[in-house]
Amino acid sequence: NFMLTQPHSVSESPGKTVTISCTRSSGSIASNYVQWYQQRPGSAPTTVIYEDNQRPSGVPDRFSGSIDSSSNSASLTISGLKTEDEADYYCQSYDSSNLWVFGGGTKLTVL
């Protein structure tokens, strides 16, 4: 099976743009959709991006997702950072048997 690798932490200032990467260890990143979840302390994860680049209703368009086959990675970009965006972010995909695979999570600090 494959692994999804995320940076342990990232930080950026309010109003700026941050990108969180999620690199697939084997197999093509384009083979299976990638989802992104936001998890604030003490709360359940919520979906901010599904199917690589789709935003659920209610998620601001400051959040966007993409995949890059050349680096075999997916990215979550948050523009116009707000302090409320400070959270853990997880990427997730699935294998050929539809078994989920999670990245290890990235702690975003907005300072």
Place this chain on the structure above:
Amino acid sequence: QVQLQESGPGLVKPSETLSLTCTVSGGSISSYYWSWIRQPAGKGLEWIGRIYTSGSTNYNPSLKSRVTMSVDTSKNQFSLKLSSVTAADTAVYYCAREISPGVPDVWGQGTTVTVSS
């Protein structure tokens, strides 16, 4: 708007079976895939498995020998049983709906289960 709510004992003794139920409100349980995910305190997310409303299942290979999932469409509920639990099974347990296999869209709020004597 579909909402999911996990329920079950918050404390389970070692070697016993953990049993949780997820109740679906605001929509039908039919024709969707339903998953369980867990998260130990301070750690990442781990997928446990899924069930379709037909009763077909897929389990995480690392837990497969101890996991059983079931669905009750008449009650709009699905359930998780995890046998022979140890302290390593202490976690927040979440249920989620998948719009297609591997693509969840709605999560429950989670329920904390502690394994301790």
